Amino acid sequence: MLCAVAIGALVGFPAAPAGADVRVATADPGPVIVVGVAGLRWSDVSVTGTPVLASIVDGAAVGALSVRSAPAPPDVTCPGEGWLTLGAGGYAAIGGSAAAGCVRRMAPPVEVADHESSDGVPDGVSARVPDLPALYAVNAGLRFGARPGTLGDAVPCAVAVGSGAALAVADRHGMVDRYVPSLPDRPGRLFEGCPLTVVDLGSLPAGSGGRRQGLAAVERALGTIEASRPPGSTLLVLGVAGSVGDPAPRLHLAALTGPGVEPGWLVSPSTRRAPYLQLSDVAPTVLTLIGADLPAGLAGQPVRGGGPGRPDGVEATAAALVDLDRAAAAQRAAVTPFFAWYGALLLLMLGLYALIRRRGGAPGAAAGGAALLLAAVPAGTFLANLVPWWRAPYPPFAAWVATLVAAGVIAGVALAASTLGRRPARPGGAAASGPGGAVRPGRAALVVAVVTAGVLAWDAVTGATLQINSMLGYNPLVAGRFVGFGNLAFAVFATAALLAAGAAAGGLRRARPRAGIALVTTAGVVALTVDGAPAWGADFGGVLTLAPAFVVLGLLTAGAALRPGRLLVAGAAGVLTAVGIGLLDARRPVEQRSHFGRFVAGIGDGSAVATVQRKLDANLDLLFSGPHTIAALVLTGAASVWLLRTPAPLAALYVREPWLRPALVSAVAMAWIAFATNDSGVAIPIVAMLVAGPTVLAVHTLNRPGRA
Incomplete structure (x- = not known):
């Protein structure tokens, strides 16, 4: 049902963003x-x-x-x-x-x-x-x-x-x-x-x-x-x-x-x-x-x-295009130091957490806030493009500052929203309501996930101005993509959407289980529509991945076991959704098709096979580009297994936050299906962990005994 509703929602969507329907030079042929x-x-x-x-x-x-x-x-x-x-x-x-x-x-x-x-x-x-x-x-x-x-x-x-x-x-x-x-x-x-x-x-x-x-x-x-x-x-x-x-x-x-x-x-x-x-x-x-x-x-x-939109005059036109070139070059120069610093911060956070636990202590609220800040960094990388950081004297530093400011605002809003509602009961009195109550870790994680998915959905619908030349977006110099969801942005969006749907459904699961399943289905349709619409996400591989991930989340939310037959149904949902969108897109004029329609049309002339082979080659080239990518794959795989095996530190947390395990299982499933079906390969599970890992750490750190 999920794939049928998603395909139906996409019928009639325009294939190209507004402004693309302009006249081609069609005068009588001259030299x-x-x-x-x-x-x-x-x-x-x-x-x-x-x-x-x-x-x-x-x-x-x-x-x-x-x-x-x-x-x-x-x-x-x-x-x-x-x-x-x-x-x-x-x-x-x-x-x-x-x-x-x-x-x-x-x-x-x-x-x-x-x-x-x-x-x-x-x-x-x-x-x-x-x-x-x-x-x-x-x-x-x-x-x-x-x-x-x-x-x-x-x-x-x-x-x-x-x-x-x-x-x-x-x-x-x-x-x-x-x-x-x-x-x-x-x-x-x-x-x-x-x-x-x-x-x-x-x-x-x-x-x-x-x-x-x-x-x-x-x-x-x-x-x-x-x-x-x-x-x-x-x-x-x-x-x-x-x-x-x-x-x-x-x-x-x-x-x-x-x-x-x-x-x-x-x-x-x-x-x-x-x-x-x-x-x-x-x-x-x-x-x-x-x-x-x-x-x-x-x-x-x-x-x-x-x-439309070209500035008046030669100098203004050249200045606008020079700025695009500067942004693309600055992003290429800033990506490596950005990931180096981000990785260092994550390792430092995990190291301090392990050290405190080893000494028998409990991380304080500041540690939970820091983890929540790191969970908001992926969204912050896109919001950073609201300011022209590439014009700064040292663009990598400016990009980091803009990212941390945006992430700090998101984390602050999440913490504030998590305290709304009931206050802890005063001695001898009833529970109070309003601001100032104890932090609810699940709600804080929900807010960060909703904002992250919402930022990317809004960006896709409005033309992907935040993704181009962002730290987790795409770059016109690489020319892999210019619109829609890039693979790294998809990893952020999909992980956040699954965490948000899981957290929201978890609040309804006990009292109204059917409402929780309906919420997951609705979230899946919305996410697939944003990701798959040719004029928005235009992400063929993402649809192949996201549909089965939401089916897995729906099954776990309903309390169903993940049996092989059900997993086959989940995989078929992704294939049917992607092919359905591709068939609709292939009916459009050639010049208006996204790569959905071009791939489906290529099945007839054989070019689709070359496309699949090219993506497989790109996946393998990235995986074996150096020892660092293989090490990253091993570490990400180990982290995935650790999360799925319900380790002791998380067992009690899964009881206190029952939504977390279904959300994580579906996110891990999404990441590894994407690893197999996208040309970015190992990069998608790694980026998914950049969203899921700090979220788990934040929920665990904030969810200490004695906190509401």
Whole structure:
């Protein structure tokens, strides 16, 4: 019943957030010119320093370009990989060790014969990238399965200017229709020879030393292109990759101008969040602009112009996009120290608790409050994004301060709410009501869990502005997700939702058991709707996980044993719910589908198998990325077993707080099902423990004998 109600609740939900329904450039096909500069970022744009580029930006649809390729951040996308990804329409790699840097991952050479037209103006000759068939084979064996040469195979004719451009427009056999090694002084006829011209303007230096001179050269080339491009042509300017020597990945410039392209933000159906787009979107965009058919297997989607919300003026637009880049870079730099400090605080808390217990003492109320604060930290990481911590002189410290302030407010509200109601009886008198009573640990935990789940539900429904670039959210540089629930946010949301439903149902379990079961069912439907709606959570793997977890919670709340047949029913509930949502989503137009619909549609053409294999590979890559992940898995598994075996320290607590064990069992079930079904693998049980562990410690510490 749970899955049927959840699927029914999702019927009619829009597939994309508000603002995504903007016009695509659909004018009569004219020549398309793509200009790529490795390392070109929005911080390079200014009216005085780059007037030609600023003029292009002023009348263009613009966006923040994620140049993610097959090597995952923190590796920088090298220029060769950027051009190869552009031509493949999917995350591609040159090969070689990512640790070796860009020197060993450069674009391969181009074989071309000398040629000059009769009037002295180069018009291009055919050329060959001899390494492309080998690159095709290399990428076929990678988990993303990119197919270099896809753009070249799909266009009827293309001109390449420079070696990077040749790599982008070569077909899968390495053949380039027309090629010139550098931009001629009079390129007008070159632009008219084919429907697509791709121009490689080289790479900007990573440091400040030669960057000004590099930008001046780009300005001169853009001026030549602007003066020479045919009427009715479309121009797309890209920061196609990182610069050689860049220490970390960054977001890059994208500007599209031409007939039918409305100024504003660029909107990509693949990211579903303006103004972000991906390098893999460029190939389908170009093919759409020239009126060619889109081949199967492209990872990206055609981008659209005219997205609302762009600031007026070039400087304001550039400043807004620089801020997005700064936030993404700051989050990448802050995540490692954040988890190091958070882990240290948790270990310190557990160590002090064990020491006090070993000496026969009992932790005081301060220890319980500290544990409650740690339980509220996951929610605090998202609320921290309400303030621009990334603009601070030292962003990691600012992120911690913002997180702790938000967590402190949540914990304070929880403690205050837990004292409302009955007061302890005065000597010789009846129990009083109102504020000031003893702390009720179960109620305090309920408030923290409700606030945590509520914050993430509200964020998902309103566009996930708190998840992007948060400590437990996602990052556009990684480009795994731009909207909905990321895997870590899902782990927080699901654990908190199960704890909240369990605690609330526990209060009804004895007096009105049916009401408790109804509450769990209602909470499950709400959680599945938020998590699974394509316009909200859009989380296929989360639905597979959350539905059986709520079935387990419902069974335990009803006092039923977890027999194998019932566990099979719980698993089937997740599969049926996810497939049902996917079937509904697959009925929408291709450009409006979330990955629910794309996966279900891919069952017919075989791409769903590749998706499953890619997620499995990502799961295993993360698990075996180092001894720290294996150790974390072992420790998390041991903690899960410890919680489920009802150890002596928790036996009495389970009697005083009967809701706690069903909630924990369902949360542990959720975490390990998610470990098996999501590409974040071991990270989900670890993050789930960051929510459940401090909650158990807070309830246990606050629930000392003599407290109401």
